[in-house]
Amino acid sequence: MRGLVWFRRDLRVHDQLALSTACEECDEVIPLFVFDEPLLQSQEFGSACVNFMLGCLDELQASLAALGLTLQWRRGCQVDEVCRAAVEWKADVVYWNRDYEPRAKVRDRQIQQQLAQMGVSARTFKDHVVFEAEEVRSATGEPMQRYSAYRARWWAKWHAVKPAVRAVPRPSTTKMKTVLLSPSPLPTAKELGYEHLIPWIAPGERRAREQLRWFVEGPIHRYADGRNRPAIDGSAKLSPHLRFGTLSPREAVQTALKSLSHSGPASWTDVLAWIDELIWREFFQQVLAAFPHVVDGPFKNTSVPLSRDFGLERYRLFQTWCDGNTGYPIVDAGMRQLNQTGWMHNRVRMIVASFLIKDLRIDWQSGERYFMQHLLDADAAANNGNWQWCASTGTDSMPGYRIFNPALQSKKFDPDGTYLRLYVPALSMVPANRIHEPHLMTLDEQSRYGCHIGVDYPAPVVDHHRARQEYLDLGKHQVTG
Ligand SMILES: Cc1cc2nc3c(=O)[nH]c(=O)nc-3n(C[C@H](O)[C@H](O)[C@H](O)COP(=O)(O)OP(=O)(O)OC[C@H]3O[C@@H](n4cnc5c(N)ncnc54)[C@H](O)[C@@H]3O)c2cc1C
Known part of the structure; x- marks a missing residue:
């Protein structure tokens, strides 16, 4: 069986569900990334973000090569490019990790429908969050609107499920044949229409893991106070990595909890305060998933003073x-x-x-x-x-x-x-x-x-x-x- 793994905001090989499942199920695996032309044109994101993403992709290409896989990339409309790639490379299944942004959900549904019409299956996975919106609901099954209540239910779910972290897939030489596609160098920021700059936070999975290790060995145990002081390195500076998926949120939580069993000064209060922020991240993901109108206006119409007129x-x-x-x-x-x-x-x-x-x-x-x-x-x-x-x-x-x-x-x-x-x-x-x-x-x-x-x-x-x-x-x- 031949599988196409479509990378999106999950640019890593550790604990990457779409990738590891494809490697388990398929004889041949082709990793793919698509530069979304309409998004690039819209300039909704800036050069900082684009350069960071390119740095992550660069490392991903090398990590996949070490597994015997060649990252392919395309540029265009994602719906067209993913479907075209599936046909050209005769894929049986396309694997990807879910994204909860409203327009990403529309796009993914479109791709799923088109693939189905072509006889290609699609398999999707939870990856960007520890728990999806549907998994942490109120007692009556409603999406949650209060962080404190969400947090309590999130922890209850964590203790019940104990989410596991997956290792890097190990391609078995007997099973996984390399698909003969030649690698092509990634485009530069300039070629994508953006200024070239060196990201202030180093991109890539290796740096994300190093940064997490550095953080849990020290600053996390002073986090409750340190996080409020902009002049010091008191927070993890992992947000771009969590954004582009060079770090798995499951692994972030588990590593933080494990740091409590290390010898040396360890602080429950500080570690839990940090995990709280990861839960805030999931809380806002579920708000966006359950209440997509927030992208266009207020979550609720509270009476706040009108803003200044244009002029x-x-x-x-x-x-x-x-x-x-x-x-x-x-x-x-x-x-x-x-x-x-x-x-x-x-x-x-x-x-x-x-x-x-x-x-x-x-x-x-x-x-x-x-x-x-x-x-x-x-x-x-x-x-x-x-x-x-x-x-x-x-x-x-x-x-x-x-x-x-x-x-x-x-x-x-x-x-x-x-x-x-x-x-x-x-x-x-x-x-x-x-x-x-x-x-x-x-x-x-x-x-x-x-x-x-x-x-x-x-x-x-x-x-x-x-x-x-x-x-x-x-x-x-x-x-x-
Ligand atoms: C007006 C405003 C806009 C923001 N825009 C973004 C954004 O576009 N992207 C983004 O990732 N964060 C955003 N944040 C949240 C927060 O400022 C950053 O996540 C944080 O500064 C990242 O630094 P860190 O990795 O050192 O965080 P840490 O303090 O080490 O926290 C660990 C992780 O938890 C998550 N996190 C922390 N605080 C929050 C929060 N308040 N809401 C949601 N997740 C959080 C991040 O993924 C972060 O990496 C915004 C906050 C404000 C007030």
């Missing part, structure tokens, strides 16, 4: 946010980190999102789009879920509005300003007691620390206290009609 002022304010020129150092450091590296610390993501929505009163979808275009880990489910959380329109939205005070957040989580100085060089000489609100420096201080407000570093584009009050008043006005 010059909105354009100007949005641009200061994108460029990291708002005059609020923690917001600017975050946006500059994103623009320079394709990554941003989670605490800072929440601060910049709150600032865009509540202080600048710009619609959250504009921020969501900007993040998708610039993040290395751009993921529709996590990005949408978090933006909606920040906008108070999502699941788990709090009564009232979450409005972060940028200066207080900055003082609390980057007290000596190390992170701020890293990304806002104009503040490099400003001392810790002034760096969080540099516009409060006297003229004398500005000269002393080489940072003239309005010249070297912008004055605040809005006054936070006034903007906060306006937002609350608008909300009240809308609630009371």
